[in-house]
Amino acid sequence: MKTISSIESNAEARRAWLRSEQGLPVEPADGYTVVRQSDFEKSRVWRAIFIAAAIAVGIALFQPAPADAPTATAPARATA
Structure with missing residues (x-):
């Protein structure tokens, strides 16, 4: 089982690989947060x-x- 540190060390390489597979530029353009x-x-x-x-x-x-x-009160009816 991989530790978190090994996963984190490969994160940038994984993102770059995924972006290249999707045909996206590796770095976001200026002014944008995500490509x-x-x-x-x-x-x-x-x-x-x-x-x-x-x-x-x-x-x-x-x-x-x-x-x-x-509240509208109805007048009481007189009973005969």
């Missing part, structure tokens, strides 16, 4: 959605509680 993975978190769309959601949550949290509707 061929979407950096959607950095996009303007993500930021706009996040800001809109934060505003909606903020409004929902700081909105005053709705007033309870007065």
Whole structure:
């Protein structure tokens, strides 16, 4: 059984081999965290959605509680 240290020592070689087998560049391009993975978190769309959601949550949290509707009591029926 391999120890963790031997697995970790081969990690970079394994990643490089896998990237070469998949036809990916070994090193990610500048400005990207991972090769061929979407950096959607950095996009303007993500930021706009996040800001809109934060505003909606903020409004929902700081909105005053709705007033309870007065309960309508039916008049008691007289029994004969």
